[in-house]
Amino acid sequence: KGVSWLSNPSIVTYSLIMAASWRQISYAMVLFLAGLKGVPKELVEAATVDGAGPWKRFWNVVLPMLKPATIVAVTVSVIDSLRAFDIVYVLTRGGPFYSSSVMANYMYIKTFNNYRMGYGSSIATVQFLITLVFIVVYMRNVLKREVENE
Structure with a gap:
């Protein structure tokens, strides 16, 4: 008997x-690859000359240089997860027993299945505000980096 991946709560x-x-993995990999290409070889070579091993070079030189790529990848992933209606609806429709329901799916059920349009719009407004917070934080980081680079 196989594992019931989508019907086991x-x-x-x-x-x-x-x-x-x-x-999301492919998008994150492209971001991290671009970030790795931006790490100056001189810094890695200087760490090697200073006696840092591979782990120390990664932890103290490469990883801090990947901070902008990490921030972008995490922010985009969080924003994408807030709008994760399509995967949930296609695969499980929020079931079994609403165990896989997300905010967008809950909004859809309340609005169109239960005909509670006002309640559904209030859920959509809250979801919009949550997403807006993440977008504002992301845009502030992007604009701050642009100002620092000028």
């Missing part, structure tokens, strides 16, 4: 996380 969330992560 205790593992359906992890199954959806794997499906959503599969969609």
